[in-house]
Amino acid sequence: MNAPLWCVVPAAGRGTRVGGSIPKQYLPLAGRPLILHTLERLASHPRIAGLMVVLGDNDAHWPGADLLYGKPVLTTLGGAERCDSVLAGVRALPPEVSDDGFVLVHDAARPCVREGDITRLLDLGMPAGGGLLGAPLRDTLKRADDAGRSEVTEPRDHRWRAFTPQMFRRGELSAALQVAYAAGVTVSDEAMAMERAGFAPLLVEGAEDNIKVTTATDFALAEFLLSRMK
Numbered sequence: 184m185n186a187p188l189w190c191v192v193p194a195a196g197r198g199t200r201v202g203g204s205i206p207k208q209y210l211p212l213a214g215r216p217l218i219l220h221t222l223e224r225l226a227s228h229p230r231i232a233g234l235m236v237v238l239g240d241n242d243a244h245w246p247g248a249d250l251l252y253g254k255p256v257l258t259t260l261g262g263a264e265r266c267d268s269v270l271a272g273v274r275a276l277p278p279e280v281s282d283d284g285f286v287l288v289h290d291a292a293r294p295c296v297r298e299g300d301i302t303r304l305l306d307l308g309m310p311a312g313g314g315l316l317g318a319p320l321r322d323t324l325k326r327a328d329d330a331g332r333s334e335v336t337e338p339r340d341h342r343w344r345a346f347t348p349q350m351f352r353r354g355e356l357s358a359a360l361q362v363a364y365a366a367g368v369t370v371s372d373e374a375m376a377m378e379r380a381g382f383a384p385l386l387v388e389g390a391e392d393n394i395k396v397t398t399a400t401d402f403a404l405a406e407f408l409l410s411r412m413k
């Protein structure tokens with residue numbers, strides 16, 4: 184099934200780990216706000232129908248894009264945690280997105296996502312449990328004590344780093360996020376909510392340069408990566 188999918192873009196964070204004067208999604212990356220790079224990558228994908236951008240309260244920086252590459256760009260307000268923002272975005276999707284329809288969720292803070300990786304996720308054929316981009320852990324994993332000393336070497340086999348986009352049926356994702364919220368569990372990604380609900384999302388290996396811009400030093404890396412993707 185090649186029906187175009189809507190993508191929820193959580194962009195309501197404050198970017199505290201960057202420490203900038205404005206939320207990181209609006210800080211300049213290669214001369215333009217970071218978020219615009221991400222939105223253009225998503226909107227330019229032929230199998231993405233529209234974007235639901237989730238904004239923070241009193242967001243004074245949102246440029247008000249209504250259309251990108253001919254795709255509708257809608258907005259709604261997010262919440263205290265990323266998962267609250269994702270749930271708000273899923274709920275705010277237009278009625279053309281049925282509960283059985285698949286949706287994508289992609290961090291505004293991940294501007295380097297590759298079109299080919301999005302396509303490979305979509306080419307999974309809409310598996311029942313959904314799917315997500317990620318990469319197997321390739322470094323040795325240490326658990327640190329409070330003093331920052333290596334306490335234990337954790338097993339590395341079968342460990343993956345989760346990226347976005349993540350792709351699930353709208354109704355199942357909404358229900359899973361609501362159940363986690365009601366249980367007082369702050370899920371760190373959509374797949375965690377779906378796992379709690381008994382699903383087993385498929386992991387699709389994607390490029391490791393699909394970085395999440397999290398600290399100030401990530402901007403230089405993201406700029407370098409974007410320059411090589413032209």
Ligand SMILES: Nc1ccn([C@@H]2O[C@H](COP(=O)(O)OP(=O)(O)OP(=O)(O)O)[C@@H](O)[C@H]2O)c(=O)n1
Pocket residue numbers: 192193194195196197198199200201207208237261262263264265266268269290291292293395396397
């Ligand atoms: N309440 C929140 C928190 C985060 N996000 C979004 O989720 C993505 C990943 O979150 P993260 O990288 O942690 O961004 P921030 O929460 O802004 O960063 P920090 O934790 O450093 O404040 C970002 O696009 C961010 O805007 C969101 O929509 N709503």
Ligand SMILES: C[C@](O)(CO)[C@H](O)COP(=O)(O)O
Pocket residue numbers: 265290344345346347371372373395
């Ligand atoms: C969703 C995510 O990008 C997958 O790795 C990650 O969990 C977001 O974490 P954050 O602390 O909200 O940036």
